[in-house]
Amino acid sequence: MSTLEIRDLHVSVETENGPVQILHGVNLTVNSGQTHAIMGPNGSGKSTLAYALAGHPKYTVTSGSLTLDGEDLLEMTPDERARAGMFLAMQYPVEVPGVSVSNFLRSAKTAIDGEAPKLRTWVKDVKTAMDNLRIDPEFSERDLNTGFSGGEKKRHEILQLELLNPTFAVLDETDSGLDIDALRIVSDGVNRFSSGGDKGVLLITHYTRILRYIKPDFVHVFVGGKVAEEGGPELAEKLEEHGYADYVGEGAAV
Amino acid sequence: MSTATETPAQHGLAAHSHGAGTKSVKGALDRFASFDVADHSVPHGREEEWRFVPMSRLRGLHDDAALDGSDYTVAVDVDPRVTATSVGADDSRKGSSTYVPVDRPSARAWAAAEKTFTVDIPRDEIIERPSVIRLTGTSADRGAAGHLVITAGRHSKSVVVIEYDGSSSFVENVEVVAEDGAELTVVAVQDWADDAVHLAHHHVHVGRDATVKHAVITFGGDLVRNGTTLNYAGPGGDATLLGLYYADAGQFIENRLVVDHNTPNAKSDVEYKGALQGKSAHAVWVGDVLIRKEATGINTYELNRNLVLTDGARADSVPNLEIETGEIEGAGHASATGRFDDEQLFYLRARGIPEDLARKLVVRGFFASLINRIGVPEIKDRLMTTVERELAVAEELAAEAAGDA
Numbered sequence A: 001m002s003t004l005e006i007r008d009l010h011v012s013v014e015t016e017n018g019p020v021q022i023l024h025g026v027n028l029t030v031n032s033g034q035t036h037a038i039m040g041p042n043g044s045g046k047s048t049l050a051y052a053l054a055g056h057p058k059y060t061v062t063s064g065s066l067t068l069d070g071e072d073l074l075e076m077t078p079d080e081r082a083r084a085g086m087f088l089a090m091q092y093p094v095e096v097p098g099v100s101v102s103n104f105l106r107s108a109k110t111a112i113d114g115e116a117p118k119l120r121t122w123v124k125d126v127k128t129a130m131d132n133l134r135i136d137p138e139f140s141e142r143d144l145n146t147g148f149s150g151g152e153k154k155r156h157e158i159l160q161l162e163l164l165n166p167t168f169a170v171l172d173e174t175d176s177g178l179d180i181d182a183l184r185i186v187s188d189g190v191n192r193f194s195s196g197g198d199k200g201v202l203l204i205t206h207y208t209r210i211l212r213y214i215k216p217d218f219v220h221v222f223v224g225g226k227v228a229e230e231g232g233p234e235l236a237e238k239l240e241e242h243g244y245a246d247y248v249g250e251g252a253a254v
Numbered sequence B: 001m002s003t004a005t006e007t008p009a010q011h012g013l014a015a016h017s018h019g020a021g022t023k024s025v026k027g028a029l030d031r032f033a034s035f036d037v038a039d040h041s042v043p044h045g046r047e048e049e050w051r052f053v054p055m056s057r058l059r060g061l062h063d064d065a066a067l068d069g070s071d072y073t074v075a076v077d078v079d080p081r082v083t084a085t086s087v088g089a090d091d092s093r094k095g096s097s098t099y100v101p102v103d104r105p106s107a108r109a110w111a112a113a114e115k116t117f118t119v120d121i122p123r124d125e126i127i128e129r130p131s132v133i134r135l136t137g138t139s140a141d142r143g144a145a146g147h148l149v150i151t152a153g154r155h156s157k158s159v160v161v162i163e164y165d166g167s168s169s170f171v172e173n174v175e176v177v178a179e180d181g182a183e184l185t186v187v188a189v190q191d192w193a194d195d196a197v198h199l200a201h202h203h204v205h206v207g208r209d210a211t212v213k214h215a216v217i218t219f220g221g222d223l224v225r226n227g228t229t230l231n232y233a234g235p236g237g238d239a240t241l242l243g244l245y246y247a248d249a250g251q252f253i254e255n256r257l258v259v260d261h262n263t264p265n266a267k268s269d270v271e272y273k274g275a276l277q278g279k280s281a282h283a284v285w286v287g288d289v290l291i292r293k294e295a296t297g298i299n300t301y302e303l304n305r306n307l308v309l310t311d312g313a314r315a316d317s318v319p320n321l322e323i324e325t326g327e328i329e330g331a332g333h334a335s336a337t338g339r340f341d342d343e344q345l346f347y348l349r350a351r352g353i354p355e356d357l358a359r360k361l362v363v364r365g366f367f368a369s370l371i372n373r374i375g376v377p378e379i380k381d382r383l384m385t386t387v388e389r390e391l392a393v394a395e396e397l398a399a400e401a402a403g404d405a
Helices: A046-054 A076-085 A101-113 A119-132 A138-143 A150-164 A180-195 A233-242 A245-253 B011-029 B105-111 B342-349 B357-372 B375-405
Strands: A001-017 A019-031 A035-039 A060-067 A086-089 A098-100 A168-172 A199-204 A218-223 A226-231 B072-077 B081-089 B117-123 B131-152 B157-178 B185-194 B198-206 B211-218 B223-232 B238-247 B253-261 B267-276 B281-293 B299-308 B314-325 B328-336
Touching: A001 A046, A019 A035, A019 A046, A019 A060, A019 A199, A019 A226, A035 A046, A035 A233, A046 A076, A046 A086, A046 A168, A046 A199, A046 B314, A076 A086, A076 A101, A086 A150, A098 A101, A098 B211, A098 B342, A098 B357, A101 A119, A101 A138, A101 A150, A101 B342, A101 B357, A119 A150, A119 A180, A138 A245, A150 A180, A168 A180, A180 A199, A218 A245, A226 A233, B011 B157, B072 B157, B105 B131, B105 B157, B105 B198, B131 B185, B157 B211, B157 B314, B185 B223, B185 B375, B198 B211, B198 B238, B211 B223, B211 B253, B223 B238, B238 B253, B238 B281, B238 B357, B238 B375, B253 B267, B253 B299, B267 B281, B267 B314, B267 B357, B281 B299, B281 B328, B281 B375, B299 B314, B299 B357, B314 B328, B342 B357, B357 B375
Parallel strands: A035 A199, A035 A218, A086 A168, A168 A199, B117 B131, B131 B157, B157 B185, B157 B198, B185 B211, B198 B223, B211 B238, B223 B253, B238 B267, B253 B281, B267 B299, B281 B314, B299 B328
Antiparallel strands: A001 A019, A001 A060, A218 A226, B072 B131, B081 B117
8 A cells, every 4th residue: 555645735836926735735645545635715825736646746744744645855856756656637738739649658667667668559559548538539639738628638637547547646636628528538537546456546537527427535625725624425416505605705814 | 710809819019019010110121231242341240230240250251251262062862853053143033033132141152152053843743852962161261152943843852951060251242032832941051160251141942832941050260141032923921940059158149030910811931959068158049030011821930949058159039010000810839948948847747857967868859859849860860960969069069067066
């Protein structure tokens, strides 16, 4: 079993007007085999948590700790974190012109595994994963995320999740902007990933909709840069009915 | 999108066109042009068109240095259906693009070129193999003038590649005429030796419903200045203007474009990308798009991106959109100059790809996306090899800088 442990995490982000503190002491423990949903209103710091976990250079951890099986992730570069087993499905995947999807996937797989994948099985694995996510095979030759629709970008993130097969997946609003069919396809992909072994999922979302397809074991409500309430799946149902109104006042006071 | 005023998202329209635009339309359309050299005064460097140029490195080619040199050879490799030959200066094809010289070097080359080199693609012929014209300079001592006219006959389809290498002080005019319905790709590859100076003016004349892809690729030379102007012979023309330049230490590369939308329902798409490395490497890109009153229903976009790979290099980028009619489909432009895109690097690194490899992928991708757009597989590998050679220099410079620190 693996454990991702977030302790009293304080994070600031670089802005034009200097650093702004976004996270004010986040505590969270995710064990492999578990799915945690992080829910919260806009601006509550959900995406900041995602970027901080992945090591985005614009986000600075000002205090607290972040460990994966006791290893200090904060000491690691973004690529080292990925090789240690972390994966971030991004809310806004970046376009990289001139780098084909197939070249990118192969480079990433080689980096994660420490050796180039065997050509024959790799081609088959990619094809199967693309079929499962209803991604057109010609996608392989397109430039990475370039000109992809919103839904295509999200499916492509999950394609990488399945092919790179990390220990912990952080999904940053993977559901936003998806129609119901795409949401199902993407959710099926996440469920295939989690059922494939001892995997942990941190599902960041604004809406409860995706939780009909991906069942969380724990729900954390994020407000004002920290966890305001935690519970089981029933907490999501409460949010479905009442929204974030109960929390926002508290957030403003932080 | 139907009118200019309703498109705030299109940066060019909202930000530039009104006010300042209307005034400069006149200026740009009234831009001086004449065949007579005497009508063009000698530029001194303070003029708008010359303000970036290191005038002292022009070798007098803008003034009155001799243009009677002949220290170059021309090699031709074309399909038998294509005619590529040297004819007299009085040949009727000279001037058939409607071009009138817009600056003194261009007017001087027009007057001085003793011959006209013509490339003719016959009507209705579809010619897969690129026609290659290679000019190799053998000395930069004496100024030389050239004139090239490429004519793509009606409904023909073809690719013409013009390659330059060696040493030269070369001033030339290139006319590109795509007759009605023709599909023509013209690629100029300036792979000069370090001592070359090249002042080129290309004028592209796009026929009714013709499709033209025009690309200028600049790697070598001490000073290379390309003027590219384009207008339409009828409605429905589709023009793509691409450029790729790589400025090394001490090198000056300038590209100035004027797309003149003078007919309805035409399209233009401009994308120039450049990389700069080394002390006082300097690249200039100035892109003007004029949309005349009669150019209703047109669509235009221009984009310039510069990748500054080391300290001490300078890129100037000036996009400009001038609009006389609001009855257009779309118009916009964008310009960006900077170092590596941190977001692209982060994305690759978040997938486990180490920083140095991520950098290589992003930078090669920067060039590959443009080279792919040119779409001439016969030259793709060679261009990427040249890019690799240049990048090796950048990586060396970066390693030295790291060593110093």
